[in-house]
Amino acid sequence: MVPEYRALLPGVLLAELDPDVRPARRTVRDWVVDVLAFLFSIIMVLVLMAASDEQGVTEGTLAIDALLGLACSVLLWGRRRWPVAVCLVIAIAGVYSVTSVGAAIIAFFTVAVHRRFPVAAATGVFGVAGGLVFPVLRPDWASSLFWVDVVWALVVTALILGWGMVVRARRQLVLSLRERAVRAESEQQLRVAQAQQMERARIAREMHDVLAHRISLLSLHAGALEFRPDAPPEEVAEAAGVIRHSAHQALQDLREVIGVLREGGDDDAPDRPQPTLADLPSLIEESRQAGMRVRLDREVPDLAAVPVGVGRNAYRIVQEGLTNARKHAGGSTVDVIVAGAAGSGLSVEVRNPWPVGRATSPAIPGAGTGLVGLTERAALAGGRLEHGRTASGDFRLWAWLPWPS
Template identity: 75%
Template sequence: MPGRADGRTILIMSTEYRALLPGSLLAEPDPDAGGVARRTPRDWVVDVLVFVLAVGVALAMAAIGYEEGVDPGRNTLDLLLGLLSCGALWLRRRWPVGVALALSAVGVYAATSIGAAVVGYFTVAVHRRFAVAAAVGAIGFAGGFLFPLLRPEWDSSPLWVDLAWSAFATLLILAWGMFVRARRQLVISLRDRAHRAEAEQQLRVAQARQLERARIAREMHDVLAHRISLLSLHAGALEFRPDAPPDEVARAAGVIRESAHQALQELREVIGVLRDDPADEAPDRPQPTLADLPGLIDESRLAGMRVRLDRQVDDLAAVPAGVGRNAYRIVQEGLTNARKHAYGSTVDVTLSGAAGDGLSVEVRNPWPVGVPLGPEIPGAGTGIVGLTERATLVGGRLEHGRTPSGDFRLWAWLPWPA
């Protein structure tokens, strides 16, 4: 450190240094990051605090000089240089290395600048890499050899004692400053990693929603193609057989009306979600309906699951294809999740509702206890997101989570028009 002092000076310097430790400089902007940020209210509090402490050290050192009989003129000049050094601390955020070197030069003559020099060097140690901070500290330490030549009145102890104290203080400030720097960089790294993970999770959710929309659009394409082909078939029959019996004409007209109504229902579902997918070369297989649900249950049972189906809907085939398909997918996802996370437990599947009231689907299984018996089945963790999007798009709603009784419950309500 710049300058040379006796035991009382070192005690004052240590007190000043300890005042800086409780996070006072931890919130300063790092000049390495490019530019100097505008001072925040916390920065102003920190700057005022270190300035007042440095001025206090300067006044205390000047008082000691007067008590020790130092020449009043030289002591007054020393005090003026010390106060100027304290004022230079307001520039340390913008030019930490320059301010520290200037304070080292002033410290060759002014003992009152020791407090400001501690603050300036600590700032360099926090904001600059080790090589720069060590070089600045070495320059300040070298100034200690010149101090007794310019201010012999302060020479109250052997030179080697003062130099040893100065080296110890320099290394201590350097070590603490590098620790603060490393801690700050770690906090910034963890914060950036957390922000990046959050952004990636949001991106995955958005992609899952987009993929689910595209998949629903492909399913709607198959259904609409079927409905429109029926319309074309029956309309063509009426066109080529205008002399058909009235009952056949009425029957064909009824089929056309029903198919058109269902096609419009399906079209309302696909509006807003249809997306082009040129990468998909092969068409999807025929989409399931609620009438295929018993087959899904039997398939799960053959795979070793214990599934109980409580069917409160008399005719599964009476459920509209779009509603039944969504209910089928919800049950399928619920069984998949139970197989992944609660293997071996009993899964209860409940279907209830009627035309005009809506269709309720519930999949419930006990919350898993302990560790899995086998390796965990991998998954993207976006299945529930897709189901929520699916239910919302058709005007329904979906809930999931742990119940007060300790079960995991997946529940959805889907509109079932009368």
């Protein structure tokens, strides 16, 4: 049995299959069964004592027989912990004692239920062998035909063994079904946790892509105001308006992400529309308004014809490329190339000259995980992504995404 599921199952059921597992204490059902078994054994002692008295058994023999029967009845209280040992002791006592028959039946039935068939069968053979010795020690109870006693011993042992095996098989089935239910519930919880983790990772990627773009625009405009304090009022007002708009959008995006991550959020709330490749011209224009020099080479006639999932990934790659260009190559011209067709795939390229000399403005901090996230995004979409310095000295970010026909 798988260890992680054993701890979730009741000890009483585990004890049915594994001899090394002991329930910590008897349940109410166990107490009821044990009391009834003890009373049954005591009643058998009284009945067989009365029968022995009618057959003229001597008082000394009857007293020894009764004491052995009572002792075997008391031993039944330990049958759950030591079923085989208790059964063997009672079988030894049964070689002489008639009144121990009730205790012997219960003890052997317990072995048949709680132990595997080879162990139960060997215990039954031991009991039958003791039954063969009984007519020699107690001829007052022996049948006139020896083989009749042998047949009865075999039949009763086989019936008890078969009954015990049926009960054991049923309990094994119940335990197996319960274990499957526990495993299925645990696996379902694991799948839910994995789905939540994947969703949180997806949200984290979106947050990085969106907020990095917004905040880099804020930094760019704020830097322009800092280095040009004597700019005309119209330009200052325009830059301040862009800063206000970008800050508002960044706060809105951040509020939505936090709302999704917060436990107990409204799962039925509609998601904010995600950008597609048709929104790429707006992204380029937004970057141009921030002072970037961006050239767009669009070789796809209809950007809206690109599938939504492919277009969203392409949009995020271009967005991250522009953000990186603002961070590390401010003032340079950035080329954005979008090409491809249905069936052959969609390629996206963002290229800018490698920065030379000392930066003219403070560097925009970054976590350094943007390209890692883009690589993972492209791989999950079934594509590939490359980035690095080219032979001509440019920094090139290139990705290919599958575009089904």
